[in-house]
Amino acid sequence: MKRIIFTIILLNLAYLINAQEKTLKELVAEGNKAYVEFVDVKKNIPEAQNAINTALTGEEWNRWTLVEKKELADFILKVSVEKKGVNLLSMASDGARIRVITEVCNLKGQSLWKSKRYQGNASIFTGFAALDDAMRKMVRRALGDEL
Secondary structure (H helix, E strand, C coil), rough: CCHHHHHHHHHHHHHHHHCCCCHHHHHHHCCEEEEEEEEEEECCCCCCCHHHHHHCCCCCCCEEECCCCCCHHHHEEEEEEECCCHHHHHCCCCCCEEEECCCEEEEEEEEEEECCCCEECCCCHHHCCCHHHHHHHHHHHHHHCCC
């Protein structure tokens, strides 16, 4: 009998702990606060930090309030950016290809969702701005379509 009661108590405790965690949909709801964690994979594109913040607060997205401290946030938006190669057309621009992966984490750092990898290209169609193209794809495809 003691064993059954102990098992019931443990199951209830486990249920209560899990019930306190917010779902992904609740975390990323419009109006919530996001802390943006920027990861420059090859440490060669520091200007991406400003581009990410601009894209997230621009008129095309602007769903969340960005905060400076993790403790004030509802969730962490981890954005990894990688600059790949340079070609003749991109020498005057910000790089031939810029890859971006977006990830939503809870405040404990546990990954709840991860986007596909999107690539921004420097071409005549993107105004030779691979970084801007990558940010557009991050907002429209990763956050807009996938999430």
